[in-house]
Amino acid sequence: MASQSSMEVPFDPSHILLTDKVAIVTGGGAGIGKGIALAFARFGADVVIADKNAEAGEQVADEVSQTGRRGVAITTDVRDFAQVQAMVEASVEQLGKIDILVNNAGGTRMAPFLELGEEGWKRHIDLNFGGLFGPTDAVAKVMIEQGTGGSIINVASIEGTRAAPLFSVYAACKAGMLNFTRTMALELGDHNIRVNAITPDVVDSPHLALFDQHFSYLSGGEEGRRRAVPLSRACSPDEIAGPCVFLASEMGRYITGTTLAIDGGTEASSGWVRDPQNRWTLFPT
Ligand SMILES: NC(=O)c1ccc[n+]([C@@H]2O[C@H](COP(=O)([O-])OP(=O)(O)OC[C@H]3O[C@@H](n4cnc5c(N)ncnc54)[C@H](O)[C@@H]3O)[C@@H](O)[C@H]2O)c1
Numbered sequence: 001m002a003s004q005s006s007m008e009v010p011f012d013p014s015h016i017l018l019t020d021k022v023a024i025v026t027g028g029g030a031g032i033g034k035g036i037a038l039a040f041a042r043f044g045a046d047v048v049i050a051d052k053n054a055e056a057g058e059q060v061a062d063e064v065s066q067t068g069r070r071g072v073a074i075t076t077d078v079r080d081f082a083q084v085q086a087m088v089e090a091s092v093e094q095l096g097k098i099d100i101l102v103n104n105a106g107g108t109r110m111a112p113f114l115e116l117g118e119e120g121w122k123r124h125i126d127l128n129f130g131g132l133f134g135p136t137d138a139v140a141k142v143m144i145e146q147g148t149g150g151s152i153i154n155v156a157s158i159e160g161t162r163a164a165p166l167f168s169v170y171a172a173c174k175a176g177m178l179n180f181t182r183t184m185a186l187e188l189g190d191h192n193i194r195v196n197a198i199t200p201d202v203v204d205s206p207h208l209a210l211f212d213q214h215f216s217y218l219s220g221g222e223e224g225r226r227r228a229v230p231l232s233r234a235c236s237p238d239e240i241a242g243p244c245v246f247l248a249s250e251m252g253r254y255i256t257g258t259t260l261a262i263d264g265g266t267e268a269s270s271g272w273v274r275d276p277q278n279r280w281t282l283f284p285t
Helices: 004-008 029-040 054-068 083-096 113-128 130-146 168-191 206-214 219-226 238-249
Strands: 022-026 048-049 071-073 100-103 150-155 193-198 257-261
Touching: 022 029, 022 071, 022 083, 022 130, 029 048, 029 054, 029 100, 029 238, 048 083, 048 113, 054 071, 071 083, 083 130, 100 130, 113 168, 113 238, 130 150, 130 193, 150 168, 150 238, 193 219, 193 238, 219 257, 238 257
Parallel strands: 022 048, 022 100, 048 071, 100 150, 150 193, 193 257
Antiparallel strands: none
């Protein structure tokens, strides 16, 4: 439980820092996860990069070390619970504790639901659900034993809050992730473990670049983003990382069970886009 004294300490700029915290970022070897891992390090945390791509993980761990914090790459496929448990044990062994978990590993490929088939939907569920439950289970148990609280941040997607043609199973998993976040906030609240989700929309990452290459009609290109995103552009992984630092820090100590949209305003615009004359319309020509 939050102690009375922590409630009474007025916030000052130091409370945004993550000094000497230990964070695990799944899928931290690229894109959003990499942005979060590096931001956490710049704000004072030691970081475990739990990515299935060993080389990418090592590279980000090196970049973390260059900030002066400890960066550790532990090659992990989040779909494999035994690997996840081993990664969590190794994290505690090497860095002494765990204060923050970011469930970031995830992804999708685009296809109509009827073309996905059993193999396709199982692959999406394995990654986007399997990658969520295993680390949450293993890390929350460590946090409870430590008795010092913690922060879990689940990287969902705006697709979890709206219909998502060509992303059906991915979007269903992300919607499930949002509700799992709320339930975990209740089940873990009396251990002062806070559980929150974020919903990015268009973030420039290797994953998105893949879509850009093959499905530019969907990612919109620069002009499409200018018209559809209230802030007129895609965002960088670092712009996702900033609010994650806030959620993980003492500044966010009374926030749990919530979903933070980091989407440049697209949840708010929900269907409204700018026309070529720069007027908002529901029926673009
Ligand atoms: N990029 C976007 O526009 C966007 C928008 C909304 C939500 N998201 C979500 O953000 C998260 C990160 O997306 P991204 O765009 O940075 O992806 P990315 O593909 O650019 O990077 C993902 C990283 O996760 C790793 N990874 C993949 N499968 C893994 C597994 N089974 N175990 C461990 N590591 C694994 C990859 O090796 C890679 O390093 C995902 O959950 C995605 O659904 C992304």
